[in-house]
Amino acid sequence: MLEIKDLHAEVEGKEILKGIDLTIPNGEVHVLMGPNGSGKSTLSNVLVGHPKYTVTQGSVIFNGINLLSLSAADRAHEGIFMSFQAPTEIPGVSMTNFLRAAINAKREYHKLPALSASDFLKLLREKRKLVGLDAHFMNRGVNEGFSGGERKRNEIFQMAVLEPLFSILDETDSGLDVDALRIVAEGFNTLRTESTSALVITHYQRMLDYLRPDRVHVLVDGRVVQSGTIDLGYEIEARGFDWIKSAVSSDN
Amino acid sequence: MSALQQYINLYHDASELVCERAVDVLNMARPEAERQFCAFVDSTAKLEDYKYTDYKTLLAPDYGLNLRRLSFSSASKYKKPSCSIAQMDSVVVQMENDVPYISSEDLARLPKGVFVGSFSEAAIQVPQILENYYGKFAEKHSDPLTSLNTLFVQEGLLIFVPSGCKIDRPLQVISTTHSNQPLMCHQRLLVILEDGASLTLLHCDETAATVDTLTTQVGEIVVGRESELQMFLLEETGVQHTRFHQVYLQQDKDSSVEWFDLTLQNGYTRNTLRGCFVGENASLATYGVALASGKQRVDNNLLVRHEVSNCRSTMLYKYVLDDQSVGAFAGKVYVAQGTVKNESEQTNANLCAGNDARAYSQPMLEIYADDVQCSHGSTVGKLDEAALFYMQQRGIPLAEARLMLQHAFVGEVLEHIPIEALRQRLSILTDLRLRGKREKCQGCKAVDACY
Ligand SMILES: Nc1ncnc2c1ncn2[C@@H]1O[C@H](COP(=O)(O)OP(=O)(O)OP(=O)(O)O)[C@@H](O)[C@H]1O
């Protein structure tokens, strides 16, 4: 279970998250929606420990662990994964070497021996199939020369390989064509288990259709202003955010 | 007394001793070298070529010279070195200080007409070659370290590949500095490729000394028409080693040279390459990698002269500088008047991994022709923060992520190495060096054990 309590965070001296409360039980998928610039990516980055973002108040407890006290790499080892809104290119570091380093670092953290070369290659092959990623991508630099859609597909491929407990998908759907979106969403669904959970950031209804989230939350100006079932998501798709914003400001 | 004057004095006192134990060709070149060197002693002018290397200060300590040519090595002369790059099956020449040794078995593996051996041996077997080429290229340039080398050098290595001869296995020179007291050593290399010849030469510099040492190395390399040379220079010495390496390279028509210079471990290194095209349609591709940390310094200084038309030269040099290390790159391309269709490309990229590391970069063009295509660029940067974070999010610890990015950065140079086995080996050596697991060359067994 992930429990975010009264989380405040700033970037470059500016407060972006202004007291977030959010609980995501194991086995559930929650969707986070909100206008551009409301702080969705900021929240994601704070959860995974991006050094640019400073937490000024609040706590994040993940399966009993104080997440904020861990380094970014250790959070990953504890099972946190983020599919980046804009995945970075790493020229010269092949996908294979990159994933081997990632997997073995996690195994070392959990005091497990490194994966054998053949087991590792088998794992890559299996997971590539899940998201329909061609083998030749493995020898290329990480995201190097990948198209926008290929990068997103690659994010979910990495998620499949690393088998996280809690995943954040930051607009993974944007940039994917309709077929790719279906494959990626189906891939994501097959990875769901009783002990995994996810926070999915999206602007589009199609993602709601595929993932059937347990809860939908709306973030406005650094605060979760409304939470509900999947129907809240469809309502936003139909009506936009303005009605929520005005409801919030009339409350204040 | 000035730093340089001591060498003139020493030469005056010991010239008989110097000459007595060297072949005539070497001795005949000394008067001119002395004249040139004296000019540097008297001059107070700063040399543009030595902008980033204060050679006078580096030459100031009172090193000993082994003019009596005592053997430092207790090991047998033909001891097979531990260095054997997998699958390369190279012919090995061991250089102990300035003296080359090659086993008779290895000699027998070379094609007929090829000469690989010491200058003393060459003076007996192929005196004409030594006479025709020795000092003919280096001495045209006015360079204090080259003059100093010519003044004192007593032995050297000649590699001669006759017309049409293509040596299919690499030749590996393992040059080791041996000494139990501060030592200055002068080494000499002469490589002649006649027309239509080809050679792959791997030159490793290492040190067995744990005292201050300084070597000057002067190489003269002549590449004939339609000849091919692949040269790999690998330095894995130590922090107490100062190395002045000068190469004078001349290329004739339709020849091609690929030049790789890797400084993985050193004290103070100055690499000078003077390339010159004297025949059309020739190409020279140079690549360099320098990894420095602590107080290590690497200064690569290149000049390629396009004296004729239709030639192509490239430079791709990358440095990873940590701690307080200093890297310098000065690359100059000269294109002579009246030539056409010359091409050149220079790239120097520096990664300052440590906040106190410094990089100096000076790509230069001197062009007297209109019909040319020349480009140059240099960058000094830090590791990509976004990439570092992406890697950490996937669970790769920061230190490991940094190493992987540094390795990828120099990997862009290593990927040009045309020999697969060598590329892999050098990639591993680079990785070990970046991890701080390799203080100096420990032989290839140590590497095999790690992988
Ligand atoms: N690294 C940063 N430096 C400066 N400002 C930042 C940084 N990251 C986020 N911000 C600012 O914080 C605010 C929230 O940005 P964030 O990226 O979290 O929005 P978002 O909800 O993800 O929007 P979108 O739907 O457009 O992706 C914006 O005003 C943004 O400019």
Ligand SMILES: [Mg+2]
């Ligand atoms: Mg965003």
